[in-house]
Structure formats: C-alpha cells, structure tokens
Amino acid sequence: MLVLSSPSGAGKTTLSRLLLAQDSRITMSVSVTTRKPRPGEVEGTDYYFTDVDGFRHMRDTGALLEHATVFGNLYGTPRKPVEDALAHGRDVLFDIDWQGTQQLEESDGAKDDLVKVFILPPSAAALEERLRGRGQDADDVVHQRMAKASDEISHYDAYDYILINEDVEKSLVKLKAILQAERLRRRRLTGLAHFVNTLRAGL
Template identity: 75%
Template structure:
C-alpha cells in the first residue's frame, strides 16, 4: 500500500494520476466521501459520493480501513476493494491525509509505504489552489490555514518529495516504488528461488 499525502493543492492528486498512467501494477484506492462532487469528478472513479447516514453505517460496520473528517466532510477507504486488489498481487495507491495514514499505520504497518508531498513555497501553494478555480476565496483561505497543521505531520512519513516540477516529482515517486518493491520481504517466491539456485550450484 503506497500512501500519498499533502496539503490541499500541493499536487498529490496530479502525481497519483500520472503514476497510475505509467504503472500497470498499481491500482487506485477509491475513497468514499460525503462531500459533493467537484466539476469533472466521476462517481466510482474519483470518489464514491454518499450521504452521512450511509457513511456512518459503513464506518460502524467495520467496512472502512480508515476514515477521517476534513473540512466538515467525511472520507474513508472501503476495505473490500483494497483487500481484493492486494490478494491479486496489485499494489494499492492511497490519496489520503495524515489522519487516515495514521490509522492505516496502526492496521498494516508492514505493508505500508508513506510519501508526503510538499509545495515549494506557501506562495506556490496558494497560487495552485486559486489556479484550479474549484474553491471559493473563503475555502482557499481555510485550506491555507489548515496547510500548516497538515505539514507538521511530515515526520510521520517514510519519504518526502518537494513538488517543484511534476515530471521530476513523478520520477522520484517511481524510484521509491521500484525500491520498495525489491525489499526482501516483498519479493514473492524468493526463498524457493534461492533454494533452487543453491541446489543447482
């Protein structure tokens, strides 16, 4: 499970989409949320959009691997789809905040790689938020105010990428993923391969 977190506007969603487009062995974990769709977002692809009672039922029934409330909206990761992808040998990419990452760490620390995306500067973060033109001035101010708290959790992550330029950040992210896939404990069938190799020598 590969987690990407960042303050809103730092580029994690863009990097997630680029990584998915370049790597067929990783699939996106689609979160369920109570917030309304933004322009262009597709139900079941970007998020599963639902109401508060349905979300609460899923949470209370243990159907979510993690859940959090951000900007008065509820977000969570459906357990079933993630477990199915992992059982099929796929890596799973998560676009979640530090609260959700903490919960995943408690439940599956050995299977988790955590990457935090930082903006190059506060000015750049505000510019990106305003450029995407999806939020009101009030929401942009709120997101900027929350960014400092979100960034303070950077030390809980395994890797940090300062997102100066998307292509460079993508290359760094791909390098992290490639290295983590080659860790001894993650290479399936390694013991059998080594035993057969030694027997042939």
C-alpha cells in the same frame, strides 16, 4: 500500500494520476466521501459519493479501513477493494491525509506493508497560486485550505519519504524510484526463498 499525503494543492492528485497511467501494477484506492462531486469527477473513479447516514453505516460495520473529517466532510477508505487488490498481488495507491495514514498504520497487518510519502509544495506562495489556479474554490475556502496546510505539514515527520513538488515530472521520477525500491525489499519478494534454493541446487 503506497500512501501519498499533502496539503490540498501540493500535487498529490496529479502525481497519483500520472503514476497510475504509467504503472500497470498499481491500482487506486477509491475513497468514499459525503462531499458533493466537483465538476468532472466520476462516481467510482474519483470517489464513491454517499450521504452521512450511508457513511456512518460503513464506518460502524467495519467496512472502512480508515476515515477522517476534512473541511466538514467525511472521507474513508472502503476495506474490501483494497484487500481484494492486495490478495491478487497488486499494489494499492492511497490519496489520504495524515489522519487516515495514522489509522492505516494502526490497522491489523498493514504496518509492514505501508510505504508513506508526504508531498510538500516548494513555497507557501506556490501553494496559494495552485489553489487559486484550480478555479474551483471561493476566496474563503482558499484561506481555509491555506490555514489547514500548516497543520497538515506539521505531520511530515511521520512519513518515510518527503517529496518537494517543485516540478511534477521530476517528482514523478522520484516517486517511481521509491515504489520500485520498496517492491525490491526482500520481505516483499514472494517466492524468493524457493528461487534461491533452486538456484543453489543448480550450482
């Protein structure tokens, strides 16, 4: 379970898409949200869009691994698709904030399987420029996001790895290195004991 978190505009969505395009062994966890779709967003690919009542039903029946309120909208991770992917030996990528990451860490059996990466912008000016460059948010929303970024960044020390995203391609190389190293941890190599025993028997 590979978590990417960052303040809005720092690049986690771009890095997520690039990683998914280049690594067939990882699948995206698609969040459910009560916010309205942005231009170009596709139901079931970018998000599952629902109303407040539908979201609360999922939350109250245990169908969400984590959930949070961000800018007045509800976000959460549906449990079943994640558990199905893990059961089939696939890694799962999460694009969630620090609140959701904390809840994932506290959920049953998730802590040992969780790898947490926080993405920082190279500067406050670069973050504001990226937010304005998207052309999707009004000035007051950009100011809201900048104000919230300071709080989000304060949680960096709860993460295993930090990437300062000055250059997307370089950050992607580092992210892929993190993923590969975590896949090679002894506890994640299923069948290793059998392989080692067979190897030793042949010596």
